[in-house]
Amino acid sequence: MDRRRYLQAVGVGGTLALAGCTGESGEGDSAEFDGTGTLTLATATTAYDSGLLDAVVPEFEASFGASVRTLPRGTGGSLETARNGDCDLVVVHARPLEDRFLRSGHGLNRRGLMVNDFLLVGPPDDPAGVAGSDPRAAFRAIADAEAAFVSRGDRSGTHIREQRIWAAAGVDPGGDWYRETGQGMGDTLAVAEGLGAYTLTDRGTFLTVREGSLTAHVDRGIDDPPPLLRNEYAVIPTNPARHDVADALAMAFVGHLTGRARSTIAEFRVDGERAFRPLGAREAPNFGQYVPSDWER
Incomplete structure (x- = not known):
């Protein structure tokens, strides 16, 4: 799959003021941008490959007179980029890795952004007979049948979740039937198609790529x-x-994503299907999103 070009378009000039970080105008401190700022975003490849950033980034650039440089690195790579001080913020999807990042003090003010789901996809003839199964039972069936399975193997959010499902299934995968690509989701789907293998994928990338005959x-x-x-x-x-x-x-970009861009995320479609669901505002603040999930007072 050809990757989309990095998003480096320069936004409109002029001086704009941002009130707060909610994506809406109102009272509060303001920061001014003169149209020359560049924001570097390291992101999970799933948010990038799906095309979602193509929808939400230009809105921000036009509103705030700044350009966004996007680095698709996967969750593990994105967090490492931030640890090195080489990006201004990250969009990621692996809470255990996020917790370590927050606990180490390299990131702060985590905001829940959106949700979709993982799919187990594979050849249409379903050689392990996993269709409709619970994910734990499906992974056990693949291991028992030694059916070909392709893992990203790259410490991405999807790879971390795959490992969690194997653990929940009581399986330590290995052998000739289990292979790692060390690549992004789009490329891993292409490998799975070529090998007639199963793989775990996020919905957004699967809808975008739809490699050959792979079936959810x-x-x-x-x-x-x-x-x-x-x-x-x-x-x-x-x-x-x-x-x-x-x-x-x-922080302006955080406010944009969790404010005005929520409607863009909700309306975003791939071939007419929803790829993401924005996380909505709550009556009671969810303070747990800002700190490691296992933090204790």
Whole structure:
């Protein structure tokens, strides 16, 4: 699959003011941008390959007079880029890795952004007989049949979730039937198609790529997926106390994603199908999203 070009378009000039970080106008402190700022975003490849960023980034550039440089690195690679101080914020989807990032002090003010789900896809003849199964049972069936399975093997959010499902299934995958690509989701889907193998994928990339005859055999839907298939994305700014970053611009982008862009995310379609569901505002604040999930007072 050809990757989309990095998004480096320069936005409109002029001076714009941002009130707060909610994506809406109102009272509060303001930061001004003069149309020359550049924001560097490291992102999970699933958010990039699906085309979602093509929809939400130009809106931000036009509104705030700044350009966005996008680095698709996968979740593990994106967090490492932020640890090195080489990006201003990240969009990621692996809470265990996010927790370590927050706990180490390299990121702060995590915001839940959107949800979709993971799918187990494979050849249409379904040699392991997994169609309609619980994800744990499906993974056990693949291992028992030693049916070909392709893993990203890259410490991405999808790879971390795949490992979690294997563990829940009580399986330590290995042998000739289990292969790792070390590549992004689009490329891994292409390898799975070529080998007639199963793989775990996010919905957004699968809808975008739809490699050959690969079929979704375990698909519980985007509205209320079970915990093992629920795929939550977050946006996390890099800590300006640790790194020299464009903090005001990063927080403006956070406000855009969790404010005005929520409607864009909700309306985003791939071949007429929803690829993501934005996380909505809550009556009671969810303070747990800002700190590691296993933090104790």
